[in-house]
Amino acid sequence: MNISTSALQEKNAKHLIQSFSDLSYIKNPESTHIISKADGVYIYDNDGKKILDSMSGLWCVNMGYGQQSIIEAVNKQMKELVYYNNFFGSSHPSAIKLSEMIANKTPEGMNKVYFCGSGSEANDTVVRLARHYWAAKGKPSKSVIISRTNAYHGSTMAGASLGGMSAMHAQGGLPIADIEHVDQPYYYDACVEAGGKIDADEFGIKVAQSLAKKIDELGEDRVAAFIAEPIQGAGGVIIPPKTYWPEISKICKERNILLVADEVICGFGRTGEWFGSGHFNFKPDLMPFAKGVTSGYLPVGGVIVRDDIVEVLADAKQEFAHGYTYSGHPACMAAAVANLELMESTNILHQVKNNTAPYLGDKWKDLESHSLVGEARHLGMLAAIEIVEDKENCKRFDNSAEIVGRCKNFCYENGIVMRAIKNKMVIAPPLICNNEHIDEIIAKVWKCLDLTAQSIK
Numbered sequence: 194m195n196i197s198t199s200a201l202q203e204k205n206a207k208h209l210i211q212s213f214s215d216l217s218y219i220k221n222p223e224s225t226h227i228i229s230k231a232d233g234v235y236i237y238d239n240d241g242k243k244i245l246d247s248m249s250g251l252w253c254v255n256m257g258y259g260q261q262s263i264i265e266a267v268n269k270q271m272k273e274l275v276y277y278n279n280f281f282g283s284s285h286p287s288a289i290k291l292s293e294m295i296a297n298k299t300p301e302g303m304n305k306v307y308f309c310g311s312g313s314e315a316n317d318t319v320v321r322l323a324r325h326y327w328a329a330k331g332k333p334s335k336s337v338i339i340s341r342t343n344a345y346h347g348s349t350m351a352g353a354s355l356g357g358m359s360a361m362h363a364q365g366g367l368p369i370a371d372i373e374h375v376d377q378p379y380y381y382d383a384c385v386e387a388g389g390k391i392d393a394d395e396f397g398i399k400v401a402q403s404l405a406k407k408i409d410e411l412g413e414d415r416v417a418a419f420i421a422e423p424i425q426g427a428g429g430v431i432i433p434p435k436t437y438w439p440e441i442s443k444i445c446k447e448r449n450i451l452l453v454a455d456e457v458i459c460g461f462g463r464t465g466e467w468f469g470s471g472h473f474n475f476k477p478d479l480m481p482f483a484k485g486v487t488s489g490y491l492p493v494g495g496v497i498v499r500d501d502i503v504e505v506l507a508d509a510k511q512e513f514a515h516g517y518t519y520s521g522h523p524a525c526m527a528a529a530v531a532n533l534e535l536m537e538s539t540n541i542l543h544q545v546k547n548n549t550a551p552y553l554g555d556k557w558k559d560l561e562s563h564s565l566v567g568e569a570r571h572l573g574m575l576a577a578i579e580i581v582e583d584k585e586n587c588k589r590f591d592n593s594a595e596i597v598g599r600c601k602n603f604c605y606e607n608g609i610v611m612r613a614i615k616n617k618m619v620i621a622p623p624l625i626c627n628n629e630h631i632d633e634i635i636a637k638v639w640k641c642l643d644l645t646a647q648s649i650k
Contacts, residue, residue: 198239201227212348226605231258234623234630236610241630245609247620247634251275252426252458255490256535257625263490266531270388270524279308279521287526294533295486295497298467300476302603305503308495308521313347314456315481315494316420320351321515323451325417329509335417335450339407341377345427345479346420346455355420358428373411377401378423381579384587405444418451425467426458429617430577432570438473451478451502457494458566462536462624463483464573465546472573477647478502491528492519510591541624552573552628556635563642574626577619578638589616599648603641609634611641 199222204220205211218224227239234257236246247256256293270287277285292306307322309315320338327335338355340346346355351577353361354368357377362368378400384390408416419441425431445452454477459469462485466472470480479502484496504511519525550573557576560569567581567589579599582590590596593616601613612619621635 195239198227199223201239207393213614214452232530233257233259234626243262244605245630245633245637247609247622248612249621249623250489251601252463252621253484253485255462255624256488256532256541257623260488260490260532260535262535263488263528263531266527267491267524270527274523276523278357278516278518285521285523285526286437287523287530290522291526291529294530295495298533299480299497300428300468300471302500303480303497304500306495307498308493308526309517310492310519310525311347311494311537312455312481312483313349313352313494314517315457315483315496316346316353316355316455317349318496318515319420319453319479319481320355322498322502322513323453324495325513326451326505327417329505329511333416334414337371337373337411337416339373339404339416339450341421341425341622342374343377343379343423343428343431344374344420344422344455346422347457352430352481355366373407373529375407376400377428377431378437379425379428380434381587382568385589388586388588393434394436397436398440400433401437401440401444404441405448407426408444408448413448413450415451416448418453419445420453420455422455422457423459423473424464424572424575426575426616427620429614430570430572430575430619430621432572432575433473438475442475447513453477453479456480456482457484458575461533462545463575463621465542465550466573467542479526486532487528488524488532490532491522491525493522493525493529536624539625543626545574547632549624549626551630553626553631555620556631560635560638560642561645563639565642565646574624575619575621577614577617578642580616580618596649600641600645603644603648604637607637607640607644609637609641611638 202222202225205225206219228236229239230237236244284550295306296304309318324336340355340357344357346352350369354372357374380393380396383396451532454469454470460482464472470477478499480497487493538604554571557571560566565578565580567584567587569578582588596616597613600618604611
């Protein structure tokens with residue numbers, strides 16, 4: 194028997210603490226959306242409302258909902274081996290198979306994979322690995338990890354510390370020790386500060402140099418690693434200028450610090466390449482990942498580690514005292530294996546890179562003709578629009594957060610999920626979206642922008 198939406202909302206308010214939510218919903222139960230089923234690129238609320246999920250859940254359901262091959266692979270695995278751990282010299286076939294499949298997609302010299310349960314856990318592991326590596330090389334003073342302002346690297350203590358979001362740092366005594374932050378490569382934000390468009394290539398080099406300055410300020414002998422998303426996701430789909438990553442790579446190499454590409458959002462096809470670092474053509478030392486590796490069907494995270502780093506740890510002949518109960522969980526591994534096999538058999542990366550992403554980009558750019566849109570940017574199956582009051586002078590509304598909140602609500606009412614981030618609206622559609630789905634996204638975005646503009650007037 195189906196439970197009514199109001200009854201579910203009441204039970205939700207009574208018992209469930211929701212993530213990243215204003216807990217006032219406890220006194221306002223009807224504010225919670227109850228999603229009851231999904232298929233393909235659509236989700237359905239408990240009243241049957243059909244909604245195009247242009248956020249892929251949380252940037253993760255890349256291959257869409259209801260893929261039977263993944264479901265069947267998990268079912269088969271659970272009949273054979275429902276659980277065993279990767280601790281104390283143990284392993285199992287599904288973890289071995291997945292690690293080999295991932296290694297076949299990584300840059301040369303990156304053949305080692307550590308598994309965990311999420312991107313947050315992966316980034317905690319990065320902190321442990323980077324510091325342990327330098328200690329094993331006889332340089333324990335190299336313990337500082339540098340990240341960027343407005344970055345997102347998870348919500349555990351280490352993950353949230355690595356992230357550069359002030360609202361998160363204001364809760365729970367963050368950041369932890371030896372975490373530093375430098376400028377983000379947010380081109381449009383720099384245009385806002387300048388009161389108009391500036392040279393993107395010059396900006397890319399200038400903002401990269403903030404890393405060099407920070408390393409020099411701290412001392413190279415204290416810095417272990419620099420971590421960054423190839424494209425900042427939760428920060429607002431911030432795509433760096435083309436000059437940024439070459440300069441960052443050069444700085445890390447010259448100053449002997451590890452370069453960490455957080456591939457949690459960009460990894461496994463989001464940019465039309467297996468990894469975002471591949472799109473920008475730079476070679477990291479560590480690559481944390483999660484989300485798209487299973488298309489969200491079951492939780493898997495991990496870190497891909499350069500071979501010579503692992504060799505240093507092996508030569509130290511010391512146990513790496515780190516692990517999670519569900520690292521390499523057999524059923525989760527099976528979901529990831531089936532997901533990667535599905536991606537390969539459908540040649541989805543070719544489809545994204547050569548068809549749907551360019552089509553989305555062309556249609557998305559047209560949104561810049563709307564009175565509220567200062568910039569419409571896009572890369573792969575990621576896109577954002579900057580909501581502004583004055584397009585010519587890149588001036589935002591004083592109440593931008595309220596306005597994008599209205600736009601988000603209009604989106605849900607009109608059958609599309611978009612994410613509101615401060616002064617931006619963003620999407621990350623499933624990779625399986627076809628051009629008709631993209632047309633539907635664009636039409637609904639136009640409508641909701643118009644409704645938002647009318648609400649301001």
